[in-house]
Amino acid sequence: MHFDAFDRYHDKESFLHRLDPRVKVLVTVIFIVSNALLPDGAWFAFGFAWLFLLLCNLLSKLGYAYSLKRSIIALPFALIAITVLFSIPGKPLSSFHFLGITFTITDAGLLRFVSILIRSWLSVQMAILLVAVTRFPDLIHALEHLRVPAILTTIIAFLYRYLFVLTDEVFRLLRARESRSGAVTGSKRRLERVERSGRGVLWRAKIAGNMAGQLFLRSYERSDRIYNAMLARGYAGRLYTLNPHEMKSVDYYATAFAIAVIFLMQWIGRF
Amino acid sequence: MPVTHVTNQFAAPECGGDVLVVNDLRFSYPDGHSALNGVSLKLCEGDKVALVGPNGAGKSTLMLHLNGILNGQGDVEIAGMRLSRENLPVIRALVGLVFQNPDDQLFSPTVFEDVAFGPLHMGLPEAEVRSRVDAALEAVRMSAYRDRLSHHLSVGEKKRIAIATVLSMQPSLLVLDEPSAGLDPRARRTLINLLRDLPITMLVSTHDMKLVQELFPRTVVMDEGRVVADGLTSEILEDEPLLNAHGLEKP
Amino acid sequence: MPVTHVTNQFAAPECGGDVLVVNDLRFSYPDGHSALNGVSLKLCEGDKVALVGPNGAGKSTLMLHLNGILNGQGDVEIAGMRLSRENLPVIRALVGLVFQNPDDQLFSPTVFEDVAFGPLHMGLPEAEVRSRVDAALEAVRMSAYRDRLSHHLSVGEKKRIAIATVLSMQPSLLVLDEPSAGLDPRARRTLINLLRDLPITMLVSTHDMKLVQELFPRTVVMDEGRVVADGLTSEILEDEPLLNAHGLEKP
Amino acid sequence: MFYSPAPLHIPDGFLSLLVSLVCWVVTALTLGAAISRTNKSLGERQIPLMGVMAAFIFAAQMINFPVAGGTSGHLLGGALAAIVLGPWAGMLVMTAVIAVQALLFQDGGLLVMGANILNMGLVTAAIGYGLFRSVSGSSKTVKLGVAGVAAWLSVMAGALLTSLQLWLSGTSQLGIVIPAMLGVHALIGLGEALITVSALAFILQTRPDLLGEGSESAKAGKGWILAGGLISLFVVFLSPFASADPDGLERVAENLGFIGAGQSAPFEIIPDYTLPFLGETALSTIVAGAIGIAVVAVISLLVGRGMKARS
Numbered sequence A: 001m002h003f004d005a006f007d008r009y010h011d012k013e014s015f016l017h018r019l020d021p022r023v024k025v026l027v028t029v030i031f032i033v034s035n036a037l038l039p040d041g042a043w044f045a046f047g048f049a050w051l052f053l054l055l056c057n058l059l060s061k062l063g064y065a066y067s068l069k070r071s072i073i074a075l076p077f078a079l080i081a082i083t084v085l086f087s088i089p090g091k092p093l094s095s096f097h098f099l100g101i102t103f104t105i106t107d108a109g110l111l112r113f114v115s116i117l118i119r120s121w122l123s124v125q126m127a128i129l130l131v132a133v134t135r136f137p138d139l140i141h142a143l144e145h146l147r148v149p150a151i152l153t154t155i156i157a158f159l160y161r162y163l164f165v166l167t168d169e170v171f172r173l174l175r176a177r178e179s180r181s182g183a184v185t186g187s188k189r190r191l192e193r194v195e196r197s198g199r200g201v202l203w204r205a206k207i208a209g210n211m212a213g214q215l216f217l218r219s220y221e222r223s224d225r226i227y228n229a230m231l232a233r234g235y236a237g238r239l240y241t242l243n244p245h246e247m248k249s250v251d252y253y254a255t256a257f258a259i260a261v262i263f264l265m266q267w268i269g270r271f
Numbered sequence B, C: 001m002p003v004t005h006v007t008n009q010f011a012a013p014e015c016g017g018d019v020l021v022v023n024d025l026r027f028s029y030p031d032g033h034s035a036l037n038g039v040s041l042k043l044c045e046g047d048k049v050a051l052v053g054p055n056g057a058g059k060s061t062l063m064l065h066l067n068g069i070l071n072g073q074g075d076v077e078i079a080g081m082r083l084s085r086e087n088l089p090v091i092r093a094l095v096g097l098v099f100q101n102p103d104d105q106l107f108s109p110t111v112f113e114d115v116a117f118g119p120l121h122m123g124l125p126e127a128e129v130r131s132r133v134d135a136a137l138e139a140v141r142m143s144a145y146r147d148r149l150s151h152h153l154s155v156g157e158k159k160r161i162a163i164a165t166v167l168s169m170q171p172s173l174l175v176l177d178e179p180s181a182g183l184d185p186r187a188r189r190t191l192i193n194l195l196r197d198l199p200i201t202m203l204v205s206t207h208d209m210k211l212v213q214e215l216f217p218r219t220v221v222m223d224e225g226r227v228v229a230d231g232l233t234s235e236i237l238e239d240e241p242l243l244n245a246h247g248l249e250k251p
Numbered sequence D: 001m002f003y004s005p006a007p008l009h010i011p012d013g014f015l016s017l018l019v020s021l022v023c024w025v026v027t028a029l030t031l032g033a034a035i036s037r038t039n040k041s042l043g044e045r046q047i048p049l050m051g052v053m054a055a056f057i058f059a060a061q062m063i064n065f066p067v068a069g070g071t072s073g074h075l076l077g078g079a080l081a082a083i084v085l086g087p088w089a090g091m092l093v094m095t096a097v098i099a100v101q102a103l104l105f106q107d108g109g110l111l112v113m114g115a116n117i118l119n120m121g122l123v124t125a126a127i128g129y130g131l132f133r134s135v136s137g138s139s140k141t142v143k144l145g146v147a148g149v150a151a152w153l154s155v156m157a158g159a160l161l162t163s164l165q166l167w168l169s170g171t172s173q174l175g176i177v178i179p180a181m182l183g184v185h186a187l188i189g190l191g192e193a194l195i196t197v198s199a200l201a202f203i204l205q206t207r208p209d210l211l212g213e214g215s216e217s218a219k220a221g222k223g224w225i226l227a228g229g230l231i232s233l234f235v236v237f238l239s240p241f242a243s244a245d246p247d248g249l250e251r252v253a254e255n256l257g258f259i260g261a262g263q264s265a266p267f268e269i270i271p272d273y274t275l276p277f278l279g280e281t282a283l284s285t286i287v288a289g290a291i292g293i294a295v296v297a298v299i300s301l302l303v304g305r306g307m308k309a310r311s
């Protein structure tokens, strides 16, 4: 079993792939901050931001709609924001009845709702692109360079490494449970009953809890073995790494260019 | 690497009531890798069959189809019942699947709870559950371990408990994935004797050719998602070209 | 279960410069279980020695003593140096310990980082680290995997990288815990060839008696925390009573 | 089946810059304390332990159990992590989990990560550890019962904080978001409580030594009990009040100065066309100009560095 489905990195030769990971992280964060700063209804700026995204997509050689296709992930959360449609005072656009309450959509509400969605959608796309063109270990290096505390980046590195091992374990546990979730041979009616109950919810929750406990113990004991393996190779409480990255001229130019573009975007959004 | 596919070169033993019929089963994993490319297989009441083949041949994938955890194209029939959405729970009670790593199979704190999981989930009354657990533990000769913590057992003991967890469901077909992996010689010997004594139809995947030779009258060889040979173990183990072509070794 | 302890029945081969000397080593785990009850052992430059014995014999416990991860009573000497708190870092660089499960050994995200871990923690300069990594990967024939992610490798590949992670420390003694467990015949064959070609002293624990026969001129048998036999593999494998008494089997 | 985003992970764009930054500051300060504490009190063994435990929490979140009608319950893990690892380590572990979920799966945003860590990692850990610790000497039944309550409350606290942040950002209306979020999470919290309790029961049965009174000293324990208790009280009293009388909460917020009096809606915290905080003054224009100059300076600096680096 492989949980390579977790790997969002796409192996390609492109300008963005070669760029220093620090640059990519920095630009992504600035882009997302800039989106948050853009006022509601700054359509030109939103459009400009999207063009910038499009350019990045093209530079990544992943196809111009790569990030677009994967960006639906934030949509479910939009439900949370739907209330602004009705709650902001403004010119009524349309209204409907639901559960005996009248909801009125206002123009100001619609403007705000759409703006929130666009901001989120632009930000998510940039983050998608970031992990598609940066291998996760490089991302961790970038965080180290950007002064994220070492203890956190180390935990994240271990998390990434054992994510695959442990999710595989969970998956096999779930499979074993599934394969023993049988019912007695009998009439159709009996079957339906079993499918509905399969013992009570409490019992099922307890089984899930047992699996979590089992997984905890195994993880705990594994960490012991890993610690031994680290000791055996000279670990004495401090971790050392080689610096695999060096900023080249392209990296500086790219950062400068991106910051200029994002600043321009802010200017367009405001004036 | 070029592999010659020798099909039905060996006569499979005759049989009447089929416990398992697999017909032209095909399956691709979500990532597009096609793991089964038309597998056909029949098992009769009382058959003990070894399933061998190199890593990635599709043995585990096939086994996961036998109680509907994976769903490929083609037919799977258990005890005359076609596997489908509706009778999935019944089929799961009929097919006892034991995975390679007993740690995955044993998720409850005590041995008793683990062996009782299947019967409880089937909705059996308490007295019946208890008697089934006792019988299953008796069958693997682990009655004394009833109240022990699964976590603290040795690999060989865990293996036997894992088998008890499906025996308690009184399956018609026992499917074991690499049961002897990681056992020391003594534990392996205990397991072999246990499997020999269990009066139940079984399909066992393994890399352990000595185990095949000792225990199974019939062997099925898989490679690249196909059955490439199916017949008497004695004949197959003598067929050096076949073994070499599929990354196997004579015991 | 009663076990007869046959010590020094076999003449260990003569040798001059000892790489490893273990003298009357005793160790109990914190829970009181005494895992080593006076183990004595000598390894010479270039020796390739198999360490066999049933589950729980104390093989892994002994191995954890060889570079001071565990500390029992008695002496351990590596290349003439007594193991003590002060020279622990030096000893750890001299003894390359490879654990059974490569997933425990490969804890870094990429292959390169893992192989570089040892040399980096020895405090070597960057250029030296890089050249050692390259040499180690070359030795296990995995140079092409330098920048791969560890979790994408197959078990056999992981195993070889795990060996590279200690080779990069240029140890005087390689200690491997069950290197062939879980490998299919082809991957196992690759590993055997690799171990045969490595020009380095090694102590290898295993349940795989065929591996012992093929690869190791000398075998040490442990049971219940003691060395119960130590001598030529060819002689030990012929001694049926010895093998039976300690849960072993002829290959 | 592979990975299901939980409703508490806020994506980028849904919180205003100000709220995001305030949450980041709170989170960063707490994490700073956590880091200095773990560095001081815990041995070198702790690094691989916390790393693998983070992977454990991540994987454990995938263990589900069928409830009814195709829905299933699963784990968030903040309370469990803090109970088994201690509060500071639990917080760091949850931070790593949330960071990886955001970085690798875009489940939760980057700018709002501070808020997400606060809601799902810090508050949950404080409640979980604080309440569990308060019954450290008691019987197994009491311990498990309290752990269950703590797990449920930790989810409710996360939901409440999320709602408040959304409201302060002008993304949701208070009167709707609080009852909706709390209603849904009252159920999700039950699943959390059930799994947490049975996982702890499993550990108590098999390796009770791991749940020993931990490395925290008795004095530090008192602090946690206090913190966990206070947050819990806050949740218990604020939730019904906010659900029943959102206008009341808004009035309280106004009086406390969170929202400028007279504002019709909180979304004007970041008014259009001017810089945040400063208003439409000459000062605002000057500062805007200064920022422009600073940006140009940064860009020139980068180009200069690029010329020097010579790839």
Ligand SMILES: Nc1ncnc2c1ncn2[C@@H]1O[C@H](COP(=O)(O)OP(=O)(O)OP(=O)(O)O)[C@@H](O)[C@H]1O
Residues within 6 Å of the ligand: A001, A002, B029, B030, B031, B033, B034, B035, B053, B054, B055, B056, B057, B058, B059, B060, B061, B062, C184
């Ligand atoms: N979850 C998965 N996603 C994609 N491919 C998979 C998955 N699981 C298995 N495969 C692939 O399907 C093929 C068959 O795998 P399977 O596990 O059935 O082989 P096997 O015969 O059991 O091998 P082994 O002897 O190693 O257990 C292999 O090529 C494997 O890489």
Ligand SMILES: Nc1ncnc2c1ncn2[C@@H]1O[C@H](COP(=O)(O)OP(=O)(O)OP(=O)(O)O)[C@@H](O)[C@H]1O
Residues within 6 Å of the ligand: B184, C029, C030, C031, C033, C034, C035, C053, C054, C055, C056, C057, C058, C059, C060, C061, C062
């Ligand atoms: N952490 C531990 N705490 C207590 N007892 C332990 C611990 N680890 C091992 N033991 C016990 O010490 C004894 C020796 O264990 P060890 O792992 O060295 O055996 P082994 O020869 O390596 O066995 P195997 O072939 O199964 O790997 C066993 O009885 C085992 O149960």
Ligand SMILES: [Mg+2]
Residues within 6 Å of the ligand: B059, B060, B061, B177
């Ligand atoms: Mg398999």
Ligand SMILES: [Mg+2]
Residues within 6 Å of the ligand: C059, C060, C061, C177
């Ligand atoms: Mg061992």
